[in-house]
Amino acid sequence: MMKKVSLLGVPMDLGQARRGVDMGPSAMRYAGVIERLEKLGYDVRDYGNVVVDERSIEEASHENLKNLSAVVNTSIRIRETVQQMIDDEAFPLLLGGDHSMSIGTLAAITARHENLGVIWYDAHGDLNIPSTSPTGNIHGMPLAVNLGLGHELLTNIGAKKLKPENIVLIGSRDLDEGERVLIKELGIKVFTMHEVDMLGMATVMEQTLQHLAHTDGIHLSLDLDGLDPMECPGVGTPVLGGLTYRESHLAMELLAASGRVTSAEFVEVNPILDERNKTAQVAVALIASLFGDQLL
Template sequence: MKKISIIGVPMDLGQTRRGVDMGPSAIRYAGVVERLENLNYEVEDIGDIEIGRAERVPNTESNLKNLKAVAEGSEKLAAVVDKVIQNGDFPLVLGGDHSIAIGTLAGVGKHYKNLGVIWYDAHGDLNTADTSPSGNIHGMPLAASMGLGHPTLTGIAGYNPKVKAENIIIIGARSLDEGEKELIREKGIKVYSMHEIDRLGMTRVMEETIAYFKENTDGVHLSLDLDGLDPHDAPGVGTPVIGGISYRESHLAMEMLAEAEIITSAEFVEVNPILDEKNKTATVAVALMGSLLGEKLK
């Protein structure tokens, strides 16, 4: 049985709502280590990546908030993830805001010629400094990982791109900026929006996703933003969008990924306990991790 290494990233600099830096603690408090040990994994919690402070003085060269601190955190995370994979272990990264995916994918991408990425999220996170309405880097990690955007972000770990457009599948999108829609069309990125999920059903969406990745990739990273779920099921997120994926659909998706045995790394992000109800969102995150890593009802 593979060893799982848990990496906490208490990053709240990719956006402006405080509290998401407590996400890793909330997920640990919700019993992630015990849950995975009950599935007979050897679990090592290697603690938290050290994250710098918010920059008080805005960066005059670009509209990107906290660029230097986000980049430094990303480099540290990339190095740790790289080492975990070198050791033959499964990296499970706990966020923190979604800007952490820049570092995770930089660490993971080194090990695969054709890395697949499942972006389970209400948002595309495909903005650059030119298209972002806010300058918040948590809306940019997927673009940065494709080599698009500020060189400080695209160059993490000394190479780019980390993932090719044709190896990305976004699941659960329901809030895309105009610039992101253009990029999706231009690059031909596969998106299963809520419209498609409602129309096709989650089973078909996951069957198609799994079949594509089995055919075209040599590893698959799951980047799961808890705001991909409906806020009714996961209220503790910074950018909730109603009309999301249900708790049951999400478990089905994770169980199908577990059966397919294609996921080689994963991160769960945007758990914000300050905005949550009795740690409900972290508890949901842990339950989904259980399903992803093979927990079954019978």
């Protein structure tokens, strides 16, 4: 891991309907993310928060895409800021905010790699396109967008696209029918909760890193709803039967040991739905493990 970290908050709640997730970056800062990283010896530069467009009543939905213009404009700002962070030769760490923010994040990061790998740690696939989305919520589409699938205003934000063989989904347990079809068509590697239960997290991470061995860097996109709601109640789309706190720490510890992760984002923390900032505290603890925190 680089010893310089660039931190960016994305108070974005445009990609879904439940309000409050825009306070996620503040909750993680309050939970001490900067202090934890500095204690580990990192030089942290806080870029503050990206300016997020307001929701528009006039454009609440466009071709089954809610808040399309606002998401596009904000994603471009995210892309441009992350590009600055990379130019600063620091590890980009983003705090969110709903998962639609990944459209801008990956647009910037993919452009700086020849062969970027992505770990999508999430209960959901986020592989919907407008015609398959049951809600029109763009936070269910960012991975598809970065594969070049979906509305052109979204897919044009990033010039370079992800390769299906460079993606690994971990913790999946709520996939829409269109997502299941797309996963099979593209051959995307998925470790559902069934595989996690059968294999154990150590084997899942070993196979994940082997699958991405040919890549020149790994972006971790961790949605806190990947964990079980008992561990992380402060998320907008909780799904029972998720990953445990300890499994997730092990996953982060193994990623830290690999030295392969070059950027990361922790998303979908919603303090309004939380219990005494529990979910933000879990996020900060996992961030610390990803950056090498150890008991001994």
